[in-house]
Amino acid sequence: MELVAGCYEQVLLGFATRPGQSWTVVPDFTHHAHTASLSAVAVNNRYVVTGSRDETIQIYDMKKKIEHGALLQHNGTITSLEFYGTAHLLSGAEDGLICIWNTKRWECLKSIKAHKGHVTSLSIHPSGKLALSVGTDKTLRTWNLVEGRSAFIKNLKQNAHIIKWSPDGEKYVTVIANKVDIYRLDTASITGTITTEKRISSLRFITDSILAIAGDDEMIRFYSCDSQKCLCEFKAHENRIKDIYSFEREGQHVIVTASSDGYIKMWNLDLDKIRDGPSLLCEVNTKARLTCLAVWLDQASEMKENSDKTATSSQETEDEKSSIARINKDFWTTKRVKIAKRKRKLIPEKQKLEAPVQKKKKKQNSSA
Numbered sequence: 001m002e003l004v005a006g007c008y009e010q011v012l013l014g015f016a017t018r019p020g021q022s023w024t025v026v027p028d029f030t031h032h033a034h035t036a037s038l039s040a041v042a043v044n045n046r047y048v049v050t051g052s053r054d055e056t057i058q059i060y061d062m063k064k065k066i067e068h069g070a071l072l073q074h075n076g077t078i079t080s081l082e083f084y085g086t087a088h089l090l091s092g093a094e095d096g097l098i099c100i101w102n103t104k105r106w107e108c109l110k111s112i113k114a115h116k117g118h119v120t121s122l123s124i125h126p127s128g129k130l131a132l133s134v135g136t137d138k139t140l141r142t143w144n145l146v147e148g149r150s151a152f153i154k155n156l157k158q159n160a161h162i163i164k165w166s167p168d169g170e171k172y173v174t175v176i177a178n179k180v181d182i183y184r185l186d187t188a189s190i191t192g193t194i195t196t197e198k199r200i201s202s203l204r205f206i207t208d209s210i211l212a213i214a215g216d217d218e219m220i221r222f223y224s225c226d227s228q229k230c231l232c233e234f235k236a237h238e239n240r241i242k243d244i245y246s247f248e249r250e251g252q253h254v255i256v257t258a259s260s261d262g263y264i265k266m267w268n269l270d271l272d273k274i275r276d277g278p279s280l281l282c283e284v285n286t287k288a289r290l291t292c293l294a295v296w297l298d299q300a301s302e303m304k305e306n307s308d309k310t311a312t313s314s315q316e317t318e319d320e321k322s323s324i325a326r327i328n329k330d331f332w333t334t335k336r337v338k339i340a341k342r343k344r345k346l347i348p349e350k351q352k353l354e355a356p357v358q359k360k361k362k363k364q365n366s367s368a
Helices: 271-276 313-321 329-341 357-367
Strands: 002-007 011-018 024-032 038-043 047-052 057-061 066-071 078-084 088-093 097-102 107-113 119-124 130-135 139-144 149-155 162-165 171-176 179-184 190-195 200-205 210-215 219-224 230-235 241-249 252-259 263-269 279-285 290-296 347-352
Touching (some): 002 263, 038 290, 047 078, 047 088, 088 119, 097 119, 210 241, 219 241, 230 271, 241 290
Antiparallel strands (some): 066 347, 200 210, 252 263
């Protein structure tokens, strides 16, 4: 298990985490990933990808611990990255584009002009057949990933900056400033609204009916999607929280938080005692100004991710049969040729990720 975090200092940080009776987290690698601050990070069972204000997406092979290359399709800050299973990645940026990537050959299957302004957030339905996006043009757009086209456009009163599907795909939420609107998929109507005091910086489904919400303060709050009531709130950090991640391990719900105070913390949440709040498992002071966070889980460790869509081995089989993979190849031919003629393609840069400074010294001493 590896905590990966991006920061304003242009560095990708990696921390090896060992679960047990007493969880431990130790520095594993640092990598000067970009020429500007990192803005997004996403993981699947093999890769970590990062997006930045430098308009590039960097790819890291976590099995080999090497930098795999860069994707240069966008002309603007990368705002959103999301994998679907093992075969596809979606990226959104301030240029208004959503790009669909094949992660086997790392080629752009489709580049869609999604919004007139920036793409602020995107989310893929657990089936892989639909995606949602929001942008600075005050629209919420539904995308048919089978045909690579827009399916529905909903006008919003204000710009939304977060969109998320629930794990079961039956509902989704949008975040506008300090307000969360909860929608049902079958009716596309709002079933409830959650309002917080501060602007919401990050949001995560813990279960299909429980949301973890972080605002521009040091608090984490758990809300019921059904009643829209706050189930619990607790002080997680000394400064505002930048990102939340969650996964499930052996029936244990683990919440991971990253804050402007430089700390990454891991929490154990007992759903039967949710009103008592989570208990701290471990923490690490990165001494960096953190911006984004994810957890890379090695499949061999028999852990399952409980993020917005869980990618299990059975779903990997579905991926191969998924709607994205079944898209008629002729449909993409013209776009592939255009991309090939431009310089925007994968740049191979297979470079070992840097170990922390203290590990380098140790290695030098042993070789001496």
